[in-house]
Amino acid sequence: MNTITAAALVPLLPFAAAALILLTGRSAPGFVRPLAVLPTLTAAGLAVLVAVRQGEDHRTLLAATELTPTGDAALPVSLALQLDGYSVPVAVLVAVVASAVQIYSTGYLRDDPRYPSYAALVSLFTAAMLLVVYTDDLMVLLVGWEVMGICSYFLVGHYWETPAARAASLKAFLVTKLGDVPFLIGILALATDTGTFRISAITASLTGDGATPPEHPTLIALLLLAGVAGKSAQVPLHTWLPDAMAGPTPVSALIHAATMVAAGVWLVARLLPVFTASAAALVVLAVLAALTMTGSALAALAQDDVKRVLAYSTIGQLGLMTGALAVADRDAAVFHLLTHGAFKALLFLAAGVLIHAAGTGSLTALARMRDLRYSAPDAFWGLTIGLLALAALPPFAGFFSKEAVVVAAEHAARGAGHGSPVPVAAGWTVLVAAVITALLTACYATRLWLMAFHDPVGARPEPAPRAAPVSPAMSLMLWLLALPALGLGIAYRWLPDWFPDGTPLEPELTTSATATGAALLGILLGYGAWRRRYETDDAADPGPALLGRLFRPAAAGFRLDGLYAALFVRPVGGAARLVRFLDREVVGTYVRGAAGAPGRLGALTRRAQTGNVQTYLSVLAAGALVLAATAVLTTAGG
Amino acid sequence: MNPLLAPAVLTAAPGETREFLSPAGVEIVFVLVGLVTLGAGILCVTSRQLVHAALYLVVALGGLAVHYLLLTAEFIAWVQVLIYLGSVVVLLLFGLMLTRAPIGPSPDADSRNRPVALAVAVLAAATLVTLVADAFRTTWIELDTPHGRSGDIGASLFRHWVLPFELLSVILLAALVGAIVISRKRGPAPAEEEQR
Amino acid sequence: MHLVYPAVLSALLFSTGVYGVLARRNAILVLMSVELMLAAVGLNFVAFDVWLRDTLHSGQVFTLFLIALAAAEIGIGLAIVLLVYRTYGDNAVDRLRALGDRRADGGDAGRGTDPGRDAGDAGDTGDTGEPAAAPAGGAAHEREAAA
Secondary structure, eight states, rough: HHHHHHHHHHHHHHHHHHHHHHHHHOOOGHHHHHHHHHHHHHHHHHHHHHHHHHHHHTOEEEEEEEEEEOOOSOOOOEEEESTTHHHHHHHHHHHHHHHHHHHHHHHHTTTOOOOOHHHHHHHHHHHHHHHHHOOOOOOHHHHHHHHHHHHHHHHHTTTSSSSSHHHHHHHHHHHHHHHHHHHHHHHHHHHHSSOOOBHHHHHHHHHSSSSSOOOSSSHHHHHHHHHHHHHTOOSSSSHHHGGGGSSHHHHHHHHTSSHHHHHHHHHHTTHHHHHHHHHHHHHHHHHHHHHHHHHHHHHHEEEEEEHHHHHHHHHHHHHHHHHHHHHHHHHHHHHHHHHHHHHEEEHHHHHHHHHHHHHHOBBBTTTTEEEEHHHHHHHEEEEEEHHHHTTTTTHHHHHHHHHHHHHHHHHHHHOSSSSSSOOOHHHHHHHHHHHHHHHHHHHHHHHHHHHEEEEEEOOOOOOOOOOOOOOOHHHHHHHHHHOOOOOOGGGGTHHHHSSSSOOOOOHHHHHHHHHHHHHHHHHHEEEEEEHHHHHHHOOOOOHHHHHGGGHHHHHHHHHHHHHHHIIHHHHHHHHHHHHIIIIIIIIIIHHHHHHHHHHHHHHHTTTOOOHHHHHHHHHHHHHHHHHHHHHHHHHHOO | GGGGOOOOOSSSSSOOOOOOOOOOOOHHHHHHHHHHHHHHHHHHHSOOOOOHHHHHHHHHHHHHHHHHHHTHHHHHHHHIIIIIIIIIHHHHHHHHHTTTTSOOOOTTTTTTTTHHHHHHHHHHHHHHHHHHHHHTTTOOOOSSSSSHHHHHHHHHHHTTTTTHHHHHHHHHHHHHHHHHHHHHHOOSSSHHHOOO | BBBHHHHHHHHHHHHHHHHHHHOOOOOHHHHHHHHHHHHHHHHHHHHHHHHHTTTHHHHHHHHHHHHHHHHHHHHHHHHHHHHHHHHHHHHHHOOOOOOOOOTTOOOOOTTTTTTTOOOOHHHHHOOSSHHHHHHHHHHHHHHHHOO
């Protein structure tokens, strides 16, 4: 099979599966499971095949067929593929994680009556993300981008019986759309400036010898950044992601690990030359990344729900990736995207098993349960490995990728890259924030692990509830994902050869010592705080002790939602009430008057309709008389 | 008032001088009979006894026949007597009987519309009389040679007006049939009637 | 003879007929008033025909037609009045209001006369309730006659 054909089949297979499931899911529910799993698995296999073929010679493959005229002959929209060192491994990650999620879901949602639509939407979601990864055309990318937005809306609202899910799905949709509007404008502005929608052509025109910078680099970069912030849950549009935990856990795994949130980072990585053309945009990106990292890590430290802790950790890790992009190192960003996809999928799926076993996701409740690690051993090991990777301890995958980011930031801060467009300030911002985040991340990972499982003297009062055994498919997926979470980091040796930029990704001694030291310090802090609480209290939450007065605002996500409510929701609501009042009382009065006046006039005239012939005749005669007299008088007068 | 309404031709015979309202014999008779006719007409529309009203109508129509004679239209006069007095009034009297009209004075002969009717009638009379008197104030009818002799009317009728005349007969036939159809009694079904 | 005499007389007779048509309650009296109006028109026709010395005698011929039409009209009119009287037991034109606009509470839109409701009419004219009794009585009479 031709490599291009195989690559085109990768997004097409899940898409066809989604269409088939939606068409036949109701009438033939028995086919839903194979239809959901097999095409995604095949797509994963094809993605691996494409990766192998492309990895043989590291050549960038471009293929395009014109899709539709746009009214501007110079700006055609084409169905184009770009298979290079970035898109191929990311597609493998997406397809593998999606396959894992699909297989896991067959067990997790075994008894769900809406499983067919769920499976179809997950397939569609996967197809859209694969399209975003492979495409070389900004308009086609936008299509995938928006399809993901609508799929996330449906999937987050899967349990639409609960008001929380309804609110969360609406919020996810609206917040991401809020970013998408400037994003669309940015795409159009970029295409106008560069004269093409093709990503490869845009990047080629911005790099190399004959580089021609766009006319409005900062404006375009900031507009695109709005969409990225919405999709990748960066400050200030991150608020939808923690609420999106109302969806099923596999969906969270899919959204957080490989699709949706990764799309924003992916787009910046793809269009990095556009961003490096504007130093201001890079600084903004760095500040956003730093704020996102530290803020989300603080908030994660205060959350009570396991999934919300993981959601905030996702925001933080995405911040780390944008940080890497802010220092113009997309190799590090994509590397971290890959490892993070692996260990975050593992974390979510393990959390799903844990919640299934314990019957609750609340850390306070989990901290009262005895022997959870024995009643849910898969979850225990999955969470342990995932959290270690998240805390970036060697030799887990997270360590290497995070190290690559920190190294890149350190290089930028030292101004090492000669002729590099990255401002030193951006480098320092990312570096400091990354080190602080390393400490905090290790701290909340420790807190999560200790509160869920650690019970050295058996002091917990309640036994773990007896839950139905976890399906083997779910356990299998946990162990399958644990492998890359453990060992993917070693890929730093080969990835620079594969990635087009070819930046070295090796850890350096100073930075790794600093970051790992910070992480160890965080673990110690977390353990110490937990230990003190554990000896005095059965619900041993070290969060308040660690955060002090910051705990309450952090638990509420620093009250950003309240701020948005005050800034946007309430004025809009007031305006809506005003419009309703105007419509009902002012416009409505005219309408009612317009209807009522003829009605009253009619009631008045119908009184003349007495049925008495003589009255009619009298009026007729009098009228004729008046007419005759008038005629005579006017003729005579004239 | 308006010369347009007064035809200039035949206003007065040449060489003759006539005064306005110069009482000639015919005119005196006309006025006297006219007063009787008008009085009978007014009594006809105001009388509270229904049969009396019909009889006043006879007087009024008879007075009109006299007027036709005075205007030398003898044929029309006799037709008027024959048809109007002879048949129409008889029909009306039959109608009164069939609808069980009371013999004595009936107090509800007039409707509540009376004041309006009076106003309309007076106004109509005022308008018409003003108009007519003003328009024909200097016009005289030459009555020396009779104009409506039966022979002339007959010749004209069957020479120039024969088609409308035949049409009229059809109309009369249609009216006859229509009147019978309308007034035929449609009671309950015959079987039902026999049961009673 | 002065033309004004027949013309004025005709106008006055016509107005009298108008008054009768508008003021009389009994349908037969209304028909009489119509006859009066037609007769007045006939006088006008003849007078002007004689004045104009029309060689075709149009005016007099039209009067003839008029008389014939009046006879036809009175025949049809009386037939209708009889039918109305037989159906509703009344021939007072101002009480035949089946086509009038009833208020929403009116229940008997199918009936022609409305003696009970129009109490004002009866009170005005000193009516002793004879028309109110007429429908039932009239219908009974008809049935008796049929039997």
